[in-house]
Amino acid sequence: xxxxxxSGGGLVKPGGSLRLSCAASGFTFSDYSMDxxxxxxxxxxxxxxxxxxxxxxxxxxDSMKGRFIISRDNxxxxxxxxxxxxxxxxxxxYYCVRERITTKSYYFDFWGQGSLVTVSS
Amino acid sequence: xxxxxxxxxxxxxxxxxxxLTCGGSDFVSKIVHWHQQKPGQAPVLxxxxxxxxxxxxxxxxxxxxxxxxxxxxxxxxxxxxxxxxYCLVWDTNSDQWVFGGGTKVTVL
Numbered sequence: 092x093x094x095x096x097x098s099g100g101g102l103v104k105p106g107g108s109l110r111l112s113c114a115a116s117g118f119t120f121s122d123y124s125m126d127x128x129x130x131x132x133x134x135x136x137x138x139x140x141x142x143x144x145x146x147x148x149x150x151x152x153d154s155m156k157g158r159f160i161i162s163r164d165n166x167x168x169x170x171x172x173x174x175x176x177x178x179x180x181x182x183x184x185y186y187c188v189r190e191r192i193t194t195k196s197y198y199f200d201f202w203g204q205g206s207l208v209t210v211s212s
Numbered sequence: 213x214x215x216x217x218x219x220x221x222x223x224x225x226x227x228x229x230x231x232l233t234c235g236g237s238d239f240v241s242k243i244v245h246w247h248q249q250k251p252g253q254a255p256v257l258x259x260x261x262x263x264x265x266x267x268x269x270x271x272x273x274x275x276x277x278x279x280x281x282x283x284x285x286x287x288x289x290x291x292x293x294x295x296x297x298y299c300l301v302w303d304t305n306s307d308q309w310v311f312g313g314g315t316k317v318t319v320l
Binding site: 126135136137141152193195196197200201202203205 | 213243247254257260296298306308309
């Protein structure tokens with residue numbers, strides 16, 4: 092059974108840092124690109140960042156560039172999101188998402204349950 | 213940055229057909245995916261590559277892309293289909309994934 096379990100969320104003050112982790116199981120982690128997607132309370136989905144299978148390609152949403160860093164450790168079947176200079180508007184549930192490749196395109200085929208990050212003084 | 217436009221809400225009676233649209237500029241080059249999110253749950257993929265359905269998703273869910281906009285069609289709507297639906301594309305100009313704002317489907 093495919094599982095993506097995000098952890099590391101919590102309450103942090105504005106300007107602070109936090110590292111989210113995502114533990115993957117039930118599939119060969121190193122065969123897939125992975126992403127982080129967030130959702131502010133009562134709002135829509137917002138893509139955060141993407142990392143390819145062996146970290147060759149890394150992409151960020153414009154509003155996250157320079158503050159967030161996505162990384163992975165294939166030996167530990169883990170995905171990470173290092174978040175710096177956090178702002179109240181970064182308050183959201185952060186989802187770990189698996190990315191699948193077809194001959195036509197890429198798409199998100201499996202979502203984890205998410206980890207809540209609250210940025211507040 | 214690229215923008216995808218979805219109507220905020222759609223209401224449909226049980227047994228009827230719901231059609232959810234998703235539009236943007238230069239749409240002919242875009243491949244669209246759709247995700248369903250029920251309250252308090254993580255999203256679930258319902259359509260990928262414009263019109264393919266993952267295993268486990270009912271045949272009542274179908275997708276299309278005219279080159280001007282994409283449509284998610286839910287036939288014979290059930291109460292359990294009440295959810296937010298998001299379209300998603302990869303924007304090759306910016307190398308970023310882009311979500312639509314989402315459409316809330318209410319089953320009357």
